[in-house]
Every structure is written in C-alpha cells, then in structure tokens.
Amino acid sequence: MKPVPSQNLNQDQFNLVAAAIAALDTTYNPYSGYSVGAAVRTQTGKVFSASNVENAAYGSTICAERMAIGKANSHRERHIVALAVSSRPDIPNKRHDTAAPCGSCRQVIYEMSQVSRCDIEIILSDADKTRVFLTTIEELLPFAFGPKQLQIDISKFR
Numbered sequence: 001m002k003p004v005p006s007q008n009l010n011q012d013q014f015n016l017v018a019a020a021i022a023a024l025d026t027t028y029n030p031y032s033g034y035s036v037g038a039a040v041r042t043q044t045g046k047v048f049s050a051s052n053v054e055n056a057a058y059g060s061t062i063c064a065e066r067m068a069i070g071k072a073n074s075h076r077e078r079h080i081v082a083l084a085v086s087s088r089p090d091i092p093n094k095r096h097d098t099a100a101p102c103g104s105c106r107q108v109i110y111e112m113s114q115v116s117r118c119d120i121e122i123i124l125s126d127a128d129k130t131r132v133f134l135t136t137i138e139e140l141l142p143f144a145f146g147p148k149q150l151q152i153d154i155s156k157f158r
C-alpha cells in the first residue's frame with residue numbers, strides 16, 4: 001500500500017481525517033501511551049468519532065474504531081460508508097508506523113459493511129497527515145467471515 005499526498009483527499013475524506021485526529025486528544029491510554037482516534041461517516045453524512053479506551057485488564061481495552069462504530073450505532077446510524085483512523089504515540093524517540101485497524105476491528109468493520117452493503121472506505125493517517133493511506137475493508141480483510149456464512153438475515157438492522 002502506497003501513501004497518498006494528503007492534499008489529494010476530497011473534502012469528505014479530509015473532514016473525516018480531521019475528526020479522527022481531533023479524537024486523539026480524548027484518548028484514555030495510561031498503559032500504552034499510544035493514542036488512536038477514529039471517525040466514521042454514515043450514509044446520512046453524519047460523523048461519529050472516538051478514541052481508544054484502555055483498561056488495567058488489558059483485554060478489556062476498546063479500540064477507537066470499535067468505539068466510533070458503537071457511538072454511531074447508539075444513534076441508529078449503521079450505514080457506515082467511510083472510516084478514518086489516526087494514531088500518535090505519546091512515547092518519545094519511538095519509531096511510528098501509521099496504524100491500521102487490528103484484527104478484531106477489521107471483523108467489526110466488515111460486519112458493518114454487510115449492514116451497509118458497501119465496501120467501507122478506510123483512511124489511515126498520522127496525526128500530522130504526513131503519511132496517509134487509502135484502502136477498504138475488503139482489501140484489509142479479504143475472504144471475511146460474516147452473517148452470510150451463518151445464513152443470518154441482518155436486513156432488519158439496516
């Protein structure tokens with residue numbers, strides 16, 4: 001995956017990345033010092049953002065991406081069309097790679113793509129937008145497992 005110049009983003013993409021970057025300041029990360037902000041845009045044009053929320057029981061930590069999806073869901077906004085993720089390590093002198101969604105988040109994003117019936121666009125960005133990548137959930141999680149494999153009808157959740 002090659003980075004794209006941030007000036008090539010369209011207005012919707014730029015706004016979504018800005019919301020993800022703004023969410024970095026709300027992170028609760030006493031254990032890793034690693035900040036992640038995420039923002040989703042729904043078909044109605046609404047944007048919901050969130051950050052990672054860590055926990056002393058590490059497995060109870062919730063990623064920014066899933067927090068943002070949950071926030072949209074709590075507003076009955078499940079038709080997600082795009083998601084931006086931004087990351088910023090708060091640890092000095094550490095090399096920083098642009099963060100991509102973890103495996104659990106990819107699975108949850110895929111589920112939402114089945115609800116919205118679209119391949120959700122994913123924008124990855126550093127906090128200063130020096131490295132931006134454009135991808136989709138189908139690219140990040142090919143041959144995914146979802147409601148179809150279980151023959152579950154999710155249409156009532158659309």
Ligand SMILES: [Zn+2]
Pocket residue numbers: 063064065066101102103104105106
């Ligand atoms: Zn995750």
